Amino acid sequence: MISTNLFLKNNIQNKNLKKGLSKNFSKKFEKIFYEIRNDIKDSNKTLNVLSNKINFTFKLKDLNKFKKYKTIALIGMGGSILGAEAIYQFLNKKIKKKLYFFDDLDQNKIINFKKKENLSKTLFIIISKSGNTIETLSNAFLLNLIKKNSKNVIVISEKNNNLFLIAKKLNLFFIEHRSNVGGRYSVLSEVGIVPAYLMGVNINKIRSKILNYLEKKNKFFLKDSSIKIADLMKSKNKNNLIFLNYCPELKKFLYWCQQLIAESLGKKNNGFLPSISNAPKDHHSLLQLYLDGPKDKFFNIFSLDGNSSEKIRINKNNNFNKFLNKKTISKIKKAQKDSLIKIFQKNSIPFREFRIKKINEETLGEIISIFIIETIVIGKLLKINPYNQPAVEQVKILTKRLLS
DSSP: OOOSSEEEEEEOOGGGSOTTHHHHHHHHHHHHHHHHHHHHHOTTSGGGGGOTTOOOSSOHHHHGGGTTOSEEEEEOOTHHHHHHHHHHHHTGGGOOSEEEEEOSOOHHHHHHHHHHSOGGGEEEEEEESSSOOHHHHHHHHHTTOOOTTOTTEEEEEOSSSHHHHHHHHTTOEEEEOOTTSOGGGOTTSHHHHHHHHHHTOOHHHHTTTTTGGGSGGGHHHHHHHHHHHHHHHHHTSOOEEEEEESOGGGHHHHHHHHHHHHHHHOOTTOOOEEEEEETTGGGGTTHHHHHHSOSOEEEEEEEEOSOOSOBOOOOTTSOSOOTTTTOBHHHHHHHHHHHHHHHHHHTTOOEEEEEESOOSHHHHHHHHHHHHHHHHHHHHHTTOOTTOOHHHHHHHHHHHHHHO
16 A cells, blocks of 8 residues: 555465455455445445545534643543544644543542542543443443533533433533444544544544545555455454554554454454454563464554664673664564564465554544455455444343343
8 A cells, every 4th residue: 555654565375365255355346445435425324434525513613612621531432432542542742631531330440530630620521322321321420420511521422312311401512423423433523533632633634644545546455455354254264363563552543443343343153353462572472372373363463663762772891692782672673573574474374564654643544544444345245234233232231121
């Protein structure tokens, strides 16, 4: 793929694929590609979140009164909060505000937060598409946020649900969540863009490159990767997708990817188990398994270009090999990653490489759109609905019955 922000390379070898399957998928791809381009233009479709003509359900001028807050707490679950976490971690050096993320039921975290922060000087953003998410409502009530005329609360939800009714009754600032956009696809909609704007992120830049993946010059990577991954999934040659991560700034983004892939494609006895593996730390715990264990895995390798300023200095009087002398952390990590890639290639272990050239808004928006589009293409190739999560709903329904 041609990009000033990313280097992408597909190393899923043909020997890992099933004969005839990829050829069949290749014929289907062109039709799916055409459908996706049309879906982006349609305001009623989920993929409209990638449109450069999207109409947000909020006005920036209405958010400006919240920009004064230096501390922001987000309350949500899954796709309602993972995207904002990914934005915050990746662009952390640019963001001057303090962020808290309540994305689980953790009593100690709430107690410690109340002790540490002045709640009246904190901006709270409560996000739930359904407006009925148990963990989100529980955290909001535990933090005692549900008060009439609260000026430091933003609610993002669909209409006509518990959270919406509470917001209207108590006169809380409300932003509508699009009904056609599921949580895991919502990072480039109001769900991710509102928190990003209030963090101080340039939201125009974060959306500026999100259609690059659909340009003709970049189409080959999308086609090649999605067809081969669909082949691996259909033939069940590989059941585990390992995100091998040499770039700490991408850790939260990979948790967002984990949900996107697991929830979109884990259906009809299909799917990968996506796992995040931190490198080079996991060289010393999991690499033996990766290289010599069951051949049921393929890898996405993430790294960051560039050179850190701090160098190792070894006294010339030290009596040992000085191969680390004057080396930076980034150079050491690159040597470790490049060595691993050579071993993968030697052993025909399938992998893809994602190398970040620049840490900026454009890069993050671009890589988010890559995974969104690719996941939907794979789902359509396999005749899987990539937008629903029917099995999850069963657990939610039963949980509410048990609590009633």
